[in-house]
Amino acid sequence: MKTHHSDSAKKPPPPTKPKPKMNTNEKEPLQVYCRLRPLKNLNDTCVVHKINDQLLELSPPGQPKQFYKYTKVFDTKYDQHSVFKQTAFSLVKDLIDGQNGLLFSYGVTSSGKTYTITGSPQNPGIVPRTLDTIFNTLNKNGLQNIRYGFKPNNQNGFEIVSAPDAILKMQNEVIYATPNKNPRTPRKRDAYDWENRVQEEMFIKDINCDNKYSVFVSYVEVYNNFIYDLLDDQLETNKCSKRIVEDTQKRYYVQGAKEIEVKSSQEAFELCIKGMKRRRIGTTKLNNESSRSHSVFNIRLVQAPLDIEGVEVIDDSSLIRVSQLSIVDLAGCERTSRTQATGNRLREASNINNSLLTLRQCFDVLRENQKSNGNKIVPYRDNKLTHMFKSYFEGDGKVEMIICVNPGLEDYDETLHVCKFGEASQDLVTNRGSPFKRTPLRPISNFFIASSINIGPPLPNNYIEDPSDNETLKNWIMALEKRAENHEQNRIIVDEYQQNVRQTIFELNQNNTLMEQQNSVLKMDLVARENQLREYENKFSHMKREYEDTINRMQHQIDELQQELSTVNHRLATTEIEKSNLRNEFRHYKRSTKECWKSEFKRLQKHFMEKVQEAESQMEKKIATNQEKLQLLRTIINNEDDLEFIRPPWMSPLKSKPDTEIEQATTTNAAATIDVRSPPVVNPRHRRSLSTDDAKWIEHRPPGTMNLGTVFQPNITSKRKKSVTNLKTSDFVGKSNEIASKYALTHHAATETGGVETKVYKGDVLPSITGGSQVIFNDVEKLVQFPCESDEANITIRKNRKRLAEMFDRMTTTTTSSSARSTPTVTTATSSEQSEMITLPTTISSSNYRNGGGVGNNTPTKRKKYLQQ
Template sequence: MIRKGKTPRRPPPKKPSNNQKDPVGVYCRVRPLGAEDGECCVEVISSTTIQLHAPDGLKANRNGEFKETQYSFKKVFGIKTTQCELFEDVAKPLADDLIHGKNGLLFTYGVTGSGKTYTMTGSPGQGGLLPRSLDMIFNSIGPFQAKRFVFKPDDKNGMEVQNQVDALLERQKRESQQSVPKTPSSRQRVDPEFADMINPDEACKADDVDEDSSYSVFVSYIEIYNNYIYDLLEEAPMDLIKPKWNGAGTPLRHNTEFIPPQSKILREDQNHNMYVAGCTEVEVKSTEEAFEVFWRGQKKRRIANTQLNRESSRSHSVFIIKLAQAPLDADGDNVLQDKNQVNVSQLCLVDLAGSERTSRTRAEGSRLREAGNINQSLMTLRTCIEVLRENQMCGTNKMVPYRDSKVTHLFKNYFDGEGKVRMVVCVNPKTDDYEETMLVMRFAEMTQEVEVARPVDRPICGFAAGRRQRNQAFKEELSRRLEERGGPVDGEPPAALNQLLQSFPPLPASELSDPNDDHTIPRLIEALEKRHRIRQMVTEDYNKAANMLKSMLQDLDGNLMSKENFIQDQRGRLGEKDKMIQNQKNEIDRLEKKSKMLEYKIDILQKTTNIYEEDKRALQHELESRDHRLQREVSEKKRMEVRMHGLVTDEKLRWQKECERRVNAKELEMQNKLWVKDEKLKQLKAIVTESKTDSRPDQPQRPSREKDRVPAKRSASPSPVPTGPPVRPMHRRSHSAGAERWVDHKPSTNVELDTVMQPSVANAIKVSAPSEKALAKCDKYMLTHQEMASDGEIQTKLIKGEVFKTRGGGQSVQFTDIETLKQENPLGPSRKRTSSETGPNQEECKDGSWTDVETRCAVAVEMRAGSNLGPGYQNHGYSKRRKP
């Protein structure tokens, strides 16, 4: 499956480079203090500086944390500033830029109840910035406005130019639609309170207006409520489909309620400028009409009564004035039919909702949500200003979070250099707003540190200037010539014609009172004949003037023909030049495309080179890190070798000392054992000597070998076992309960030999250490002991014994047998059995001379509890006394 890639985004058009930047113009306006407000905390120091005084209670509570602070602005307007003075300094430059094809943004900012809406809108006789801007625009372009529907929005933030016929049809269609009103809202009129907003004496106009261009003004009005955009000029359609029903089940009347407005979305046009998609744009031709449209949308704006303001704005309102400007054609009569020559500039007047604290307004429900969204949008505006300021002052390139709020997202182009930005900070001087006013002052002072690129001038058209003046001069010249020839001038008869009419003889009285009157009719006939002659003379003069005018018109037509021929020649030359220019443009486009392709390839190669360089640096860094790690490992290994060598040496010395100590201890132990054996032998010798003296000398006594020897299983030599009774009387366990049970004691240090013949004991309890609990359950005991033989092989000894109960309640073990298991290599050299392997005095036994008392006593060693069986063996006895 082949997946199609996304269409690459078209790069933005190259804008004229302009390194000149202007800071954001921030102005401050202080509203008058109300009668119920009390103490004032704001003082105007100069025309550019204000000072904030902290209230006394606030100082006492915070130990003087808030002090008297001063803030500077571009200009400060006190309480006596009029709306006209404010407009002259703040909004008039922006309106002048709008007429000359540049964009502008003006917004009011401040706490709730600080006078933002009054500054923007005004009151009767004291119009604000918005109506005065509209008045200046129409005063400047009034004589040069195009007819309605010559300019038409294309719904993509651009303008189209229609010809005269299409514009006329559009006007007729709109007039027919307006004759029958669609909705009750179309019958609204301007509010009488706002009929006269501006004093005629305060009217102003722009200078240097291009008279060879045609203008049209379009206005739109939106609000941003809860971070959603709504069109205030949109005609809400009526729901005529769903009828309302009465109780009888019949339709009572149709539902004429309005459908709630739908929110709009922001989009980006081909020039990467943001605009509101589907927003209503109304073409207006006068200040009154524009303000009527504004007031129609103002009535739909969301306001509410709060603790701080009776009519508090709950949304941000944006009034957009678009001015479409296009040059006239070469004749100076009609608008040039070229969309590329249309220049659209806009002025955005923004009335921001006031920041407020819910603890002061005591808002609940929807009011609380509105306040939260207002504060969030204003916080986003502050964040964007802070990031812009940091990028410009510190040289960073952080992303400005325009998209976090609709307000900042809509006006991001202005901060990127699409026009001038002005802000009016409104301040309420009462002490209750001190803390919030201080935050507003800090934000305003930081805002004026942000710089915006200065917009460049845009050329309109390449025709020669003065086309409209030449047409007017031609009309005036034609009227003058007609006046000289006696023709009408501005609809009035000429002076010669007036004299001629006055020279007509008056008609005599024509009343006949007598049938014999012969004077009245002849006088009437004479007057009529005289009038007829004058009429003929006037007719002749008229014909002469007409012929003369005809000839003049023919001459004028000839001149016009010659001019037309000249114009045709010039147009032909212009066509050739246009073709040449078009060819050059095509060649330039081809070269630009080739240049872009090469730049694209260069970028790809540069990116590839950067990737390889990054890989190279990464590999070098990895190689260096591995070299360092290897060196550290080598040095660590050397240190470890030295350390282990020292440890081996210390361990070797320690084991040498330990072996010497053990050897000395073993020698001492063996000496003690030999001394004990010597003492026993002496005692036995004394006993034997006594027995010999008591017995008969002719009958020698021989020990019984059956009683002295203990059978050994798989043993190289028989092990002696004592035949005498135990030291303490013991009770043997009864075997009537079942088979014998063994305790298999194997120490954890034993080595598994993996031989075929392994000792296997049934019903055995395997333990690794002696346990009284295991001995109490068993009858037999077997201890496994391993040691190294003289030939280097491992020798295993199984030392067996019986378990007895003692009278004290404990357990005792008496060893009775020793099995010796030895692992040998059958292919190894055979060894001769030494005397120690064959047993002591074996040859003597063969001869029958194994009757020595000392020899028998040495062999028949009694194995009792606590006696030693050799190196590493001990008889284990356990006893436990019962408590009474």
């Protein structure tokens, strides 16, 4: 077992310098979209299926299914417009807001990457639709700056050019333009089709109208790890590669690449088509027009705030905001065994695969650094493609990727790697760029200033192209003079605006001071939370060490238990062998003793049958004698009306010994039966008029009810009385004036002293909601009848009853104990059971009323119970 004394005594490493923490609210994951192209041949096997909008399934024949999740999955039902709207439209919005973006397509060769990026004239791709959306937004709000209002400074930045200089440059361009000496040839078919392509009509609604905008485009390619400018007219004669440099803002760009200003989407896309024609395209076995290089189309939007009058751009280059959107069409990864490339094609394929491999390696290292907070060096410089977009991968803009997939079986191996790379890339997190803030020099919108300040007539739209054109010059002079007249009036209005702005700035400063105070409080809270976090980290490290110690200790115990288990298994195997031997010995012993058991069983069976026959003959004689005695006793008891006359000589009170216990109990009972209650109180509810009214009564006397001949008798004098023995439903049903409303039930019961108790239960008959009737009892009349005898007679009767019961028990017990085997003629039971089987006649019947309104059930009393009373 390992010990940890050396680890605990080991000096802990020095703490590393904490990295600057970034705001997690400004982070966002890399968005990965998946697009499925149609099958090349309808007879091909489809192994890639869309499960839902985010789940993709790969199900090759004979292999387990695999699932991959993406931001969005586009199948063949989605057209180019839908793909652009859900992928690149958000990047265009960020571009207008002054933020950077990167979109690149990734996939195997002939999987639809170029079609997604460029498209066709009838179905334009992402690039033409992006250009249309940008210029739709600028032209709708009239926010385009004049041509040459901005110019590149050859250091990845721009400078502001004054309006007169820009106009002069436009005039020189017209004057010194070299005429085309060669006659124009008819346009090619594809160029004509692109001029008549489908236009995208979408635009951005939220745009800062206090700025002027200009659009610049550039187009480069990475071929065999060299960068070439596709918009350079000398590319075909002088193929000079470009290099990547870093600007003052730590952004990387291609030095010397042309950035051309465009004023319409058509002009911009013509440059894109021009560069596409110069791009390296080759023929392979898998694709006739296979891209042999990675192309990067850059759209740069330059914006600067307007002056206080909202007419011209403020001449301050520090206020310029430049945002860039790079759309990359990566060459497809391919296997040389399938393309059968040789020579230059083999070299191109090798460079393409190396660049894509470097891209995957960069993503893996970035993802690992972000998860473990590591400092591994990302190999950006291993390839020009990753070196160019280093700033994007490190958080300078939003990154999106579209992986294009061919669902056919022949590309399954390459498609599997593409899907894995796309799903893993979603773990990469980039920083959200800060939005472009409005300059404080122009806090009022153009519309509000234009409605308050009268600038004057607009400047003429035409320019002086001919030195002899005096009319145009006169128009310019008149417009400028008119504007000079309104300058003083506008100055007063501007002063008022400035005063309002100062007041606004003062209020903002107060709010800023308050925010700073709150910020200091939050910083203190942050420090406290960081200290708490360090304590938790220390506790976690301590718990981790304890956990490791516990794991090692448990592992040692597991090893010991496994050794014990092996020993037990060995013993168990030995026991099984012994058990098998014992089982064989038992079978042999069983066979040897079976014959002995059979012979012994026959001998004992014969002897037992002889004993049984002898016992049965003796039992039959005893049972016959007992039956005669029982029959005599039944005859004596059934022929007597009262127990008072059953007095044999041996039961005479003069000859019998005094029974102290019975006398004492009888005396106590006699004393207890003395009625010491007070005279009854008259209750109005028991008045006689209740049974003599005009209501209809049903007098229910169940079968077995006797006329005892007592002086007091139940008497219902109502004329509408109906006496019944067996109660029926028809007794309660009839016409409304014939339905019974009263019910009386007569019931007899025996008392403890041998008398008779008569009870009359009275109640009201009420109709039920189901159409029947129900009886609610509300009164009971009780009549008790008992003999008037002396205490001595009662004691004698009780003694005789006790002795008669004892005699009866002795007789039945003798019958039971004489034999333990039953016969068909005698029933063997206990003394109490046999006594209850003898039913004596009685003159008292009991009625048990159940379920309101039911009929009584007369049950004879048991003689044994009567004797025991």
